[in-house]
Amino acid sequence: MSRTRQHVRGSRRLATTGVAVSSATLLAVTLSPAAHAAARPSRSAAVQHAAAALLAHRSSLGLDSGEATSVRDVIVDKDGTQHVRYDRTYHHLPVLGGDFVVHIGADGGYRGADRASRATIALPTTTPRVSAPEAAGLATKALRAAHPGGGLRRVEAKPRLIVDALHGTPRLAWRTDAAGLDSLGNPVARTVLTDARTGARIDAWDSIETAAGDGRSLYGGTVPLETTQSGSSYQLKDPTRGNTYTGDAANKTDLCIFGICISRAPSTVFTDADNHWGTGATADRSSAAVDAQYGTNETWDYYKNVHGRNGIAGDGKGSYNRVHYGKNYNNAFWDDSCFCMTYGDGDGTTFGPLVALDVAGHEMTHGVTSKTAGLTYSGESGGLNEATSDILGTMVEWYANNPSDPGDYLIGEEIVRPGFGGTALRYMDKPSRDGSSADYWSSSVGNLDVHYSSGVANHFAYLLAEGSGPKTINGVSYDSPTYNGSTVTGIGHDKVGRIWYRALTAYMTSSTNYAGARTATLDAAKDLYGAGSTEYDAVAAAWSAVNVN
Structure with missing residues (x-):
């Protein structure tokens, strides 16, 4: 995702x-x-x-x-x-x-x-030696190298001159966004950072970040929906949540180059005659739309009712959803450029439609992160970016309290199919269960793919919520180990969500790494519960249990 x-x-x-x-003060005044x-x-x-x-x-x-x-x-x-x-x-x-x-x-x-950085910026010149076309060519090669199967088409790249203060001594750099379509017509994109004086690559990262009335949904049972009446029918548009709506992408895709879309897949608003949406089966295209709209609603309500945040951007404006995007598209993504959520139908073998509740919470939390800390999407900060979406997306699932999809510490468990080879995308109690994620911090964790380096923070969050050792919660068995052999006592998932959100919005910056996340969450716990509180001490213990000291 x-x-x-x-x-x-x-x-x-x-x-x-x-x-x-x-x-x-000499006199205490009660207001x-x-x-x-x-x-x-x-x-x-x-x-x-x-x-x-x-x-x-x-x-x-x-x-x-x-x-x-x-x-x-x-x-x-x-x-x-x-x-x-x-x-x-x-x-x-x-x-x-x-x-x-x-x-x-x-x-x-x-x-x-x-x-994010204490480095002093003092560049001798802001005139690059490497030309914009050269930077574009390097980024195009990087995009093709990241997709070695070939078949990319409509590949374009747009360089922008910036100052890079995140990789040591500040220097002039080209930030180039390269994008195209793969052999199935699905979008691919990569951002490449190039030294504008020498042409050396500084960093590169994927620019498309994935995961993956009432309505009968695919995963959540029958759920309530707020809709808009239009003549004799109803639109799947929620006037109580910033006019958030869900539309049909008609299995088409976008053609977007560096944030400018030459064409977009449609987002034709779903309509219904009797305000009872979907059948709970994939054969009815509106069933996936029910899940998407429901996920948007629960995410909106979680952020507003728990954290006081009015919408993803905090401005009361709703986003929108597109379902049935692409052909057998095994992905879901949040896109800042359209302020929208997009869901593929999956290939049916490894994934079903990617409209599960925790996927929606995960992806829309990327929007929250981009509007707040802006955690860089590579290295340790990239792992924290992904973990933020896993952690707060999980909190959305717990908040919804849906008996058809009860709260758990599994990521994407509803969308995986037997061909995937596991029961979930990721496991917060012991991230290494997926075969790739890190349970504990090490000096090399920043070299992992961000979906795997996120394991350290996911493990921290689980330990902080539920504690170490074996237990069964909502019918799911967990057994969470610790790096230092300690026994950790949990403080509950509600407090974890509050602490992480506070750290994200008040203390983290684009360059925050795991050591910085420990400091940020301790600061947040101090703000919320007091220095030396049970919660503050639990945060410290949980970080030590994943080797972040």
Whole structure:
């Protein structure tokens, strides 16, 4: 499973800078809930406070006169603490690894910052020696090399000049998006980072990230749906969730080059005469649509009701779904360029239609990540990116509490078929059960495919939720080991979801690695439950149990 991503391997997350502001009062004042609400800063006020902090702390944040910033995301805590996330440019060029989060106290004072990179940017020139066509040619070769079976067609590449601050000393680089269609007409894409002075490849990663009324769904039984009446029929469009809708892609595919789509597969909104959708069988094309719409609804509700996030981007706007994409397409993906979810039907041998609830939660969480931490999709940060979708997608499944698809710690268990060779795509209690994923951190884990390096964080999340050793939960047997032979006691999946989301949105950056994730989740646990709390200590113990110390 995957989604469209735009990231590269990151450096280690840095510790918070600056001095924490403390204060003491002689008189404790109890405020009413209304007074607390009134005192809570607005988003615009948070941005103003952060802007003032930038001016006062430009040097410590590594900003010089040639650099500019733009706000990507804003979080205002209930206690008034503010977290403003920035992207950076250098002489108008985007900076990979230039992102940072500024933390502001309830009093408007600067608390510190988390930065993707501390490197100072001082390029001798922003004029490349390697031409744009040369960079495009290198990326095209990289795309073809990543798909050695051949048969790629309509391959194009678009280079963009950037500053790379994620791979050591900042340097001028070409970021080139190469895309095409495989022999079945399905989209393939790869992003290649090339040194603009020498032509050496810096990094490369896949740009399509995959996984994979009421309605009778394929996997979730009969589920409630909010729809829109249109004349004498109904549209599968939910006005209560930002007008999210589900459409039929008619087994066609997109033709998109570096974010610009020459043509897109259709997304014709499903309609129904009596507002009772699907039959629960694949023969009825609307059955898969029911699953997709239901997955969108549950994901929306989870983020809103548990984390206070109003939609994937936090702006109340709905995304849309396309089902029946491509021919026997064994994939599902989130695409930022269309702000949409797309599902293949599977080949019937290894996968069925990829519209299961945890797949939907997984893919749409990629959208949340892209709007917040923007975790680079390679190296350890790429593993954390995938794990974020596995962890929070799993939390969506638990949140839905659907008796036809009860909560578990298996990824994609509903979509796999006997020909797949297992009962799920991934196993959080012992990731190595899939034959490729890492149970524990090692210095080489960043060299694994991100779907396998994610195992370390998935294992951490399972241990933190349920603890170590054998147990049966909702009829599924688990037996989770630990690297150090310790016994870990779980704190429950609800708290795990809250801690991980807080870490993702308040502390992680594009370059966060496993050591940084430990720090970020400890910071999150401290915020939510207090330093030295049972939850805080459990986070530390679970990370140590997967060899992240």
